[in-house]
Amino acid sequence: MEEFFVQEDQVIIIVLTGVLFLLLMGVSLLLFFFFSRKKIVEKEIEKNILEITYQKEIIQSIIITQEEERKRIAQDLHDDISSKLNVINLNANLLLDGELTPDEYTFVNKLILEVTDRTLKSARKIAHNLLPPILEEFGFKDAVEELADTFNNSRKINIEYTINYPKKLLVPQNELHLFRITQELINNSIKHGKANNSKINISYKNNELIYSYTDNGVGFNVANIDNKKGLGIKNIESRVTLLNGKYNIDSKIGKGFKIEIII
Ligand SMILES: Nc1ncnc2c1ncn2[C@@H]1O[C@H](COP(=O)(O)OP(=O)(O)OP(=O)(O)O)[C@@H](O)[C@H]1O
Ligand SMILES: [Mg+2]
Incomplete structure (x- = not known):
């Protein structure tokens, strides 16, 4: 009889330990999910804040550009x-x-x-x-040809270009963005790069317009780009955003300059 009670006590202890163990597991799981969810939400908030800050910077640079232009x-x-x-x-x-x-x-x-x-x-x-009239009348390709010819004639820099994309792919406003980007890039190649050659290459593949611009100038350290005071590259960034595109700048001191824009 006594032995039976001892066994029953043991069973109760085992069951209670099991229940306690399960409870602890449950609580730990809950805590784990709670904290990892909190971390995810915190990361999302951080990402959103970064995105908002970035958008604010872009808007700021658009406003500054407009004011400068005015x-x-x-x-x-x-x-x-x-x-x-x-x-x-x-x-x-x-x-x-x-x-x-x-x-x-x-x-x-x-x-x-x-x-x-x-x-x-x-x-x-x-x-x-x-608004360059040639851009309005004949489009981006002819406008770049004219721009390049003007620079080539001035003998400051030799500009080569290969432009191949379906006509009417870009609305006039977007062609103007690409044209202004090209002007700024050429100006920078002359002003900062002291380059004597630059290449503009535009192609269209898999529904993407790939714009690439390179120069053979002195280059610069891209890591320091955020510390630069100029507006040119910031404007390029704003225009690429307006074009719903992405861009990547590649430059090293002594190794020229390259930018690729994908729209
Ligand atoms: N092609 C290039 N070759 C060498 N350095 C360049 C080139 N393009 C840009 N840079 C560097 O990047 C910096 C930022 O260029 P950005 O066009 O933004 O400004 P900026 O030309 O100095 O001024 P702004 O364009 O407002 O007249 C330049 O000051 C220069 O140091
Ligand atoms: Mg500039």
Whole structure:
């Protein structure tokens, strides 16, 4: 009888230990899931914050670019157009006064025509800078050809280009983005790279437009890119984002510069 009770006690102890063990396992599992979920959520929040910060930086750089562009247009208008219109205005008033000798009259008249002509040229130049007409009329390929020819003729840098992608693949606004990116890259190759050769290669494969630009200049350390004050590369980044693309810059001191953009 006593032996039976002893056995029953042992069974109860074993069952209780088992239950306790299962409970402990359950609690540990719960804690494990709770903390790993918390970690995942924390990581997601961190990622979202990084993304928001990145988007903010891009928007900031777009705003700065717009402001810079406005400032430049205002300066061009002020220096190039307003000053010339002032000269025309003054001289037209002289004609109105009627106190000029016939020779003076002819002189002032000629001057007005000459300055009007120069004002028209300036206005055309400002408009061309805002939107190159060749880009609007014939598209990106022709605009790059013209751009490259201008640089090649200047003998500062030799630009080679191979452009192959279906016409109308990019809407005009996106072609303008690619064109502005190309202008900035060439300017950087000359200004910083001291390069005498650069290559533009655009191809279309598996539904992707691959834009690559290389120069043979002095290169720079890409790791320091975030510390640079310039806006050029930041603008390129903003434009690539607007194009829904990705980009990668590869450069080393003494090894030239390369950027690949995939849209
Ligand atoms: N092709 C290149 N060769 C060598 N260094 C380059 C090249 N492109 C860019 N860099 C380096 O990267 C930096 C950042 O270029 P970015 O175009 O952003 O600015 P920036 O040209 O100095 O100024 P901004 O474009 O605003 O006039 C440059 O100051 C230069 O040090
Ligand atoms: Mg630049």
